[in-house]
Amino acid sequence: MQLYLAGPDVFLPNPLEVARLKQQICQTYGFTGLFPFDTSLDLANLPPFEQGMAIYRSNIALMDRCQLIVANMTPFRGPSMDVGTAFEMGYMAAQGKPVFGYSNDGRLYAERVTGNAGLDPDGLSIEAFEMADNLMLEGAIAASSGCLIRAQAAAYYTSLQAFEAVVKTAAERLLA
Protein backbone atom coordinates (compact mmCIF):
# COMPACT_ATOMS: atom_id res chain seq x y z
CA MET A 1 0.00 0.00 0.00
CA GLN A 2 1.43 3.35 -1.08
CA LEU A 3 1.45 6.25 1.37
CA TYR A 4 1.88 9.92 0.42
CA LEU A 5 4.40 11.71 2.64
CA ALA A 6 3.04 15.27 2.78
CA GLY A 7 4.69 18.08 4.68
CA PRO A 8 6.98 21.08 4.68
CA ASP A 9 9.88 18.62 5.03
CA VAL A 10 10.63 19.43 1.38
CA PHE A 11 11.85 22.87 2.57
CA LEU A 12 14.41 21.42 5.02
CA PRO A 13 18.10 21.71 4.07
CA ASN A 14 18.27 17.93 3.50
CA PRO A 15 14.91 16.82 2.04
CA LEU A 16 16.29 13.64 0.49
CA GLU A 17 17.69 12.49 3.84
CA VAL A 18 14.30 13.16 5.49
CA ALA A 19 12.62 11.25 2.67
CA ARG A 20 14.93 8.29 3.23
CA LEU A 21 14.25 8.21 6.98
CA LYS A 22 10.48 8.47 6.50
CA GLN A 23 10.51 5.81 3.81
CA GLN A 24 12.44 3.45 6.09
CA ILE A 25 9.80 3.88 8.80
CA CYS A 26 7.05 3.27 6.24
CA GLN A 27 8.75 0.08 5.12
CA THR A 28 9.09 -1.14 8.72
CA TYR A 29 5.31 -1.03 9.06
CA GLY A 30 4.48 -2.41 5.62
CA PHE A 31 3.91 0.74 3.54
CA THR A 32 5.74 2.18 0.55
CA GLY A 33 6.27 5.88 1.26
CA LEU A 34 6.12 8.27 -1.70
CA PHE A 35 7.85 11.59 -1.06
CA PRO A 36 7.29 14.69 -3.25
CA PHE A 37 10.99 14.60 -4.22
CA ASP A 38 10.75 11.02 -5.54
CA THR A 39 10.21 12.05 -9.10
CA SER A 40 13.28 13.32 -10.90
CA LEU A 41 12.01 16.33 -12.77
CA ASP A 42 14.15 18.21 -15.27
CA LEU A 43 13.35 21.78 -14.32
CA ALA A 44 16.58 23.47 -15.37
CA ASN A 45 15.34 25.12 -18.53
CA LEU A 46 11.93 26.20 -17.28
CA PRO A 47 10.98 29.67 -16.04
CA PRO A 48 10.10 29.74 -12.30
CA PHE A 49 6.31 29.58 -12.70
CA GLU A 50 6.57 26.59 -15.05
CA GLN A 51 8.92 24.88 -12.60
CA GLY A 52 6.20 25.26 -9.97
CA MET A 53 3.58 23.86 -12.34
CA ALA A 54 5.75 20.83 -13.17
CA ILE A 55 6.15 20.07 -9.45
CA TYR A 56 2.39 20.55 -8.97
CA ARG A 57 1.57 18.01 -11.68
CA SER A 58 4.16 15.60 -10.30
CA ASN A 59 2.74 15.84 -6.77
CA ILE A 60 -0.81 15.32 -8.06
CA ALA A 61 0.32 12.21 -9.94
CA LEU A 62 2.06 10.88 -6.80
CA MET A 63 -1.08 11.45 -4.71
CA ASP A 64 -3.23 9.68 -7.29
CA ARG A 65 -0.99 6.60 -6.90
CA CYS A 66 -1.33 6.57 -3.09
CA GLN A 67 -4.04 5.00 -0.95
CA LEU A 68 -3.53 7.23 2.08
CA ILE A 69 -1.77 10.39 3.22
CA VAL A 70 0.32 11.07 6.33
CA ALA A 71 0.64 14.83 6.71
CA ASN A 72 3.21 16.72 8.74
CA MET A 73 0.92 19.28 10.39
CA THR A 74 3.60 20.94 12.51
CA PRO A 75 2.99 24.72 12.38
CA PHE A 76 4.98 26.35 9.60
CA ARG A 77 5.79 30.09 9.50
CA GLY A 78 2.82 30.94 11.70
CA PRO A 79 0.28 29.31 14.00
CA SER A 80 -1.02 26.93 11.32
CA MET A 81 0.41 24.11 9.24
CA ASP A 82 1.88 24.43 5.73
CA VAL A 83 -0.85 25.42 3.24
CA GLY A 84 0.46 23.13 0.48
CA THR A 85 0.09 20.17 2.83
CA ALA A 86 -3.41 21.35 3.80
CA PHE A 87 -4.32 21.42 0.10
CA GLU A 88 -3.06 17.84 -0.24
CA MET A 89 -5.16 16.67 2.72
CA GLY A 90 -8.22 18.11 0.98
CA TYR A 91 -7.24 16.50 -2.30
CA MET A 92 -6.97 13.06 -0.70
CA ALA A 93 -10.09 13.50 1.46
CA ALA A 94 -12.16 14.25 -1.66
CA GLN A 95 -11.08 10.89 -3.05
CA GLY A 96 -12.28 9.14 0.11
CA LYS A 97 -8.74 8.16 1.08
CA PRO A 98 -7.79 7.98 4.78
CA VAL A 99 -6.12 11.13 6.10
CA PHE A 100 -3.54 10.78 8.88
CA GLY A 101 -1.55 13.58 10.45
CA TYR A 102 1.03 14.38 13.09
CA SER A 103 2.35 17.52 14.68
CA ASN A 104 5.55 18.19 16.60
CA ASP A 105 3.61 20.92 18.42
CA GLY A 106 1.55 19.47 21.25
CA ARG A 107 -0.69 22.48 21.70
CA LEU A 108 -4.21 23.13 20.43
CA TYR A 109 -4.76 25.91 17.88
CA ALA A 110 -6.39 28.26 20.40
CA GLU A 111 -3.38 27.81 22.67
CA ARG A 112 -1.00 28.94 19.92
CA VAL A 113 -2.81 32.04 18.67
CA THR A 114 -2.31 35.09 20.82
CA GLY A 115 -5.57 36.82 21.53
CA ASN A 116 -7.98 38.39 23.92
CA ALA A 117 -11.55 37.26 24.54
CA GLY A 118 -11.41 34.90 21.58
CA LEU A 119 -10.21 37.57 19.12
CA ASP A 120 -6.77 38.01 17.56
CA PRO A 121 -5.10 41.47 17.43
CA ASP A 122 -6.92 42.19 14.13
CA GLY A 123 -10.30 41.45 15.70
CA LEU A 124 -10.78 38.14 13.88
CA SER A 125 -12.17 35.29 15.93
CA ILE A 126 -9.92 32.44 17.02
CA GLU A 127 -11.32 28.94 16.42
CA ALA A 128 -11.64 27.04 19.68
CA PHE A 129 -12.93 23.56 18.90
CA GLU A 130 -10.21 21.80 20.93
CA MET A 131 -8.49 20.93 17.66
CA ALA A 132 -4.84 21.22 16.64
CA ASP A 133 -5.59 23.50 13.68
CA ASN A 134 -8.46 24.65 11.45
CA LEU A 135 -11.49 22.36 11.74
CA MET A 136 -11.40 21.28 8.09
CA LEU A 137 -8.08 19.54 8.72
CA GLU A 138 -8.87 17.71 11.90
CA GLY A 139 -12.39 17.16 10.53
CA ALA A 140 -11.03 15.30 7.52
CA ILE A 141 -8.92 13.09 9.77
CA ALA A 142 -11.76 12.24 12.15
CA ALA A 143 -14.24 11.70 9.29
CA SER A 144 -11.92 9.18 7.64
CA SER A 145 -10.31 6.23 9.38
CA GLY A 146 -7.31 8.44 10.17
CA CYS A 147 -5.81 9.76 13.36
CA LEU A 148 -3.80 12.79 14.46
CA ILE A 149 -0.91 12.41 16.89
CA ARG A 150 0.52 15.50 18.60
CA ALA A 151 3.73 15.58 20.63
CA GLN A 152 5.78 18.55 21.71
CA ALA A 153 9.16 17.76 20.17
CA ALA A 154 12.42 19.59 20.82
CA ALA A 155 13.46 18.99 17.21
CA TYR A 156 10.41 20.89 16.02
CA TYR A 157 10.84 20.46 12.27
CA THR A 158 12.65 17.15 12.16
CA SER A 159 11.52 14.83 14.97
CA LEU A 160 9.98 11.65 13.57
CA GLN A 161 8.60 10.16 16.80
CA ALA A 162 5.01 11.32 16.23
CA PHE A 163 5.37 10.43 12.56
CA GLU A 164 6.33 6.86 13.44
CA ALA A 165 3.44 6.57 15.90
CA VAL A 166 1.01 7.61 13.15
CA VAL A 167 2.43 5.20 10.60
CA LYS A 168 2.17 2.41 13.18
CA THR A 169 -1.49 3.27 13.81
CA ALA A 170 -2.19 3.45 10.07
CA ALA A 171 -0.69 -0.03 9.64
CA GLU A 172 -2.85 -1.41 12.45
CA ARG A 173 -5.99 0.07 10.90
CA LEU A 174 -5.35 -0.51 7.21
CA LEU A 175 -2.98 -3.47 6.91
CA ALA A 176 -4.25 -5.75 9.67
Place this chain on the structure above:
Amino acid sequence: MQLYLAGPDVFLPNPLEVARLKQQICQTYGFTGLFPFDTSLDLANLPPFEQGMAIYRSNIALMDRCQLIVANMTPFRGPSMDVGTAFEMGYMAAQGKPVFGYSNDGRLYAERVTGNAGLDPDGLSIEAFEMADNLMLEGAIAASSGCLIRAQAAAYYTSLQAFEAVVKTAAERLLA
Protein backbone atom coordinates in the same frame (compact mmCIF):
# COMPACT_ATOMS: atom_id res chain seq x y z
CA MET B 1 -24.38 27.46 -11.15
CA GLN B 2 -23.44 27.29 -7.48
CA LEU B 3 -20.19 28.77 -6.27
CA TYR B 4 -18.48 27.96 -2.96
CA LEU B 5 -17.32 31.08 -1.11
CA ALA B 6 -14.20 29.89 0.70
CA GLY B 7 -12.10 32.09 2.93
CA PRO B 8 -11.23 33.28 6.41
CA ASP B 9 -14.14 35.73 6.07
CA VAL B 10 -15.97 33.46 8.51
CA PHE B 11 -13.65 34.78 11.24
CA LEU B 12 -14.54 38.44 10.65
CA PRO B 13 -16.73 40.17 13.26
CA ASN B 14 -19.64 40.27 10.77
CA PRO B 15 -19.50 37.07 8.70
CA LEU B 16 -23.16 37.21 7.72
CA GLU B 17 -22.78 40.73 6.33
CA VAL B 18 -19.73 39.61 4.30
CA ALA B 19 -21.72 36.62 3.08
CA ARG B 20 -24.54 38.91 1.95
CA LEU B 21 -22.18 41.22 0.05
CA LYS B 22 -20.38 38.34 -1.65
CA GLN B 23 -23.66 36.66 -2.54
CA GLN B 24 -24.94 39.89 -4.11
CA ILE B 25 -21.84 40.08 -6.31
CA CYS B 26 -22.28 36.43 -7.28
CA GLN B 27 -25.89 37.10 -8.25
CA THR B 28 -24.88 40.09 -10.37
CA TYR B 29 -22.72 37.82 -12.51
CA GLY B 30 -25.13 34.87 -12.65
CA PHE B 31 -23.91 32.62 -9.82
CA THR B 32 -25.49 31.47 -6.59
CA GLY B 33 -22.91 31.94 -3.85
CA LEU B 34 -22.87 29.41 -1.01
CA PHE B 35 -21.17 30.67 2.16
CA PRO B 36 -20.04 28.34 4.98
CA PHE B 37 -22.48 30.10 7.34
CA ASP B 38 -25.47 29.35 5.10
CA THR B 39 -26.49 26.27 6.96
CA SER B 40 -28.16 26.84 10.28
CA LEU B 41 -26.56 24.28 12.53
CA ASP B 42 -27.75 23.65 16.06
CA LEU B 43 -24.44 23.45 17.90
CA ALA B 44 -25.52 24.65 21.32
CA ASN B 45 -25.54 21.31 23.09
CA LEU B 46 -22.42 19.84 21.51
CA PRO B 47 -18.94 19.75 23.05
CA PRO B 48 -16.39 21.91 21.16
CA PHE B 49 -14.82 19.11 19.11
CA GLU B 50 -18.24 17.87 17.96
CA GLN B 51 -19.21 21.44 17.04
CA GLY B 52 -16.15 21.52 14.80
CA MET B 53 -17.08 18.18 13.25
CA ALA B 54 -20.64 19.35 12.54
CA ILE B 55 -19.29 22.44 10.74
CA TYR B 56 -16.82 20.24 8.83
CA ARG B 57 -19.60 17.97 7.58
CA SER B 58 -21.74 20.97 6.68
CA ASN B 59 -18.92 22.59 4.68
CA ILE B 60 -18.21 19.32 2.84
CA ALA B 61 -21.89 19.04 1.92
CA LEU B 62 -21.92 22.66 0.68
CA MET B 63 -18.82 22.04 -1.46
CA ASP B 64 -20.35 18.90 -2.93
CA ARG B 65 -23.30 21.02 -4.11
CA CYS B 66 -21.06 23.60 -5.82
CA GLN B 67 -19.56 23.53 -9.32
CA LEU B 68 -16.65 25.87 -8.57
CA ILE B 69 -14.78 27.53 -5.71
CA VAL B 70 -13.68 31.15 -5.27
CA ALA B 71 -11.11 31.23 -2.48
CA ASN B 72 -10.02 34.24 -0.46
CA MET B 73 -6.26 33.64 -0.47
CA THR B 74 -5.32 36.82 1.39
CA PRO B 75 -2.57 35.88 3.89
CA PHE B 76 -4.01 35.01 7.29
CA ARG B 77 -1.98 35.05 10.53
CA GLY B 78 1.29 34.59 8.65
CA PRO B 79 2.74 34.79 5.15
CA SER B 80 0.32 32.20 3.74
CA MET B 81 -3.42 31.94 3.27
CA ASP B 82 -5.88 30.30 5.66
CA VAL B 83 -5.23 26.52 5.87
CA GLY B 84 -8.92 25.62 5.97
CA THR B 85 -9.42 27.41 2.67
CA ALA B 86 -6.34 25.67 1.23
CA PHE B 87 -7.89 22.34 2.23
CA GLU B 88 -11.09 23.32 0.42
CA MET B 89 -9.19 24.23 -2.76
CA GLY B 90 -7.65 20.74 -2.71
CA TYR B 91 -11.03 19.16 -2.08
CA MET B 92 -12.57 20.90 -5.09
CA ALA B 93 -9.52 20.35 -7.33
CA ALA B 94 -9.71 16.60 -6.69
CA GLN B 95 -13.28 16.66 -8.04
CA GLY B 96 -12.10 18.36 -11.23
CA LYS B 97 -13.99 21.56 -10.38
CA PRO B 98 -12.53 24.94 -11.43
CA VAL B 99 -10.54 26.68 -8.69
CA PHE B 100 -10.52 30.49 -8.62
CA GLY B 101 -8.79 32.67 -6.08
CA TYR B 102 -8.08 36.24 -5.08
CA SER B 103 -5.77 37.96 -2.66
CA ASN B 104 -5.87 41.41 -1.14
CA ASP B 105 -2.07 41.18 -0.92
CA GLY B 106 -0.44 42.04 -4.22
CA ARG B 107 2.96 40.55 -3.41
CA LEU B 108 4.42 37.20 -4.38
CA TYR B 109 5.15 34.65 -1.64
CA ALA B 110 8.92 35.17 -1.80
CA GLU B 111 8.37 38.89 -1.35
CA ARG B 112 6.40 38.32 1.86
CA VAL B 113 8.68 35.85 3.64
CA THR B 114 11.65 37.44 5.37
CA GLY B 115 14.82 35.60 4.55
CA ASN B 116 18.41 35.59 3.45
CA ALA B 117 19.79 33.81 0.37
CA GLY B 118 16.52 31.95 -0.11
CA LEU B 119 16.34 30.66 3.47
CA ASP B 120 14.04 31.74 6.30
CA PRO B 121 15.44 32.39 9.82
CA ASP B 122 14.99 28.66 10.64
CA GLY B 123 17.08 27.66 7.61
CA LEU B 124 14.12 26.35 5.62
CA SER B 125 14.03 27.24 1.94
CA ILE B 126 11.60 29.86 0.66
CA GLU B 127 9.64 28.87 -2.45
CA ALA B 128 10.32 31.26 -5.32
CA PHE B 129 8.21 30.20 -8.28
CA GLU B 130 6.81 33.69 -8.87
CA MET B 131 3.57 32.54 -7.29
CA ALA B 132 1.38 34.19 -4.67
CA ASP B 133 1.63 31.26 -2.25
CA ASN B 134 2.61 27.58 -2.11
CA LEU B 135 2.74 26.03 -5.59
CA MET B 136 -0.03 23.51 -4.91
CA LEU B 137 -2.51 26.39 -4.60
CA GLU B 138 -1.59 28.42 -7.63
CA GLY B 139 -0.93 25.11 -9.45
CA ALA B 140 -4.52 24.01 -8.89
CA ILE B 141 -5.81 27.31 -10.23
CA ALA B 142 -3.65 27.25 -13.36
CA ALA B 143 -4.32 23.56 -14.00
CA SER B 144 -8.08 24.17 -13.94
CA SER B 145 -9.88 26.84 -15.90
CA GLY B 146 -9.49 29.18 -12.94
CA CYS B 147 -7.59 32.39 -12.35
CA LEU B 148 -5.97 34.21 -9.47
CA ILE B 149 -6.33 37.96 -9.10
CA ARG B 150 -4.05 39.83 -6.70
CA ALA B 151 -4.46 43.46 -5.65
CA GLN B 152 -2.91 45.31 -2.74
CA ALA B 153 -5.98 46.51 -0.85
CA ALA B 154 -6.05 48.94 2.04
CA ALA B 155 -8.97 47.06 3.57
CA TYR B 156 -6.83 43.95 3.76
CA TYR B 157 -9.39 41.51 5.14
CA THR B 158 -12.57 42.99 3.74
CA SER B 159 -12.01 44.57 0.30
CA LEU B 160 -14.13 42.86 -2.34
CA GLN B 161 -12.64 44.48 -5.46
CA ALA B 162 -10.37 41.55 -6.36
CA PHE B 163 -13.18 39.19 -5.40
CA GLU B 164 -15.55 40.86 -7.83
CA ALA B 165 -12.94 40.78 -10.62
CA VAL B 166 -12.55 37.02 -10.12
CA VAL B 167 -16.29 36.34 -10.11
CA LYS B 168 -16.58 38.37 -13.33
CA THR B 169 -13.83 36.30 -14.96
CA ALA B 170 -15.43 33.06 -13.75
CA ALA B 171 -18.73 34.13 -15.31
CA GLU B 172 -17.03 34.91 -18.63
CA ARG B 173 -15.32 31.50 -18.65
CA LEU B 174 -18.06 29.28 -17.28
CA LEU B 175 -21.40 30.95 -18.03
CA ALA B 176 -20.76 32.36 -21.50
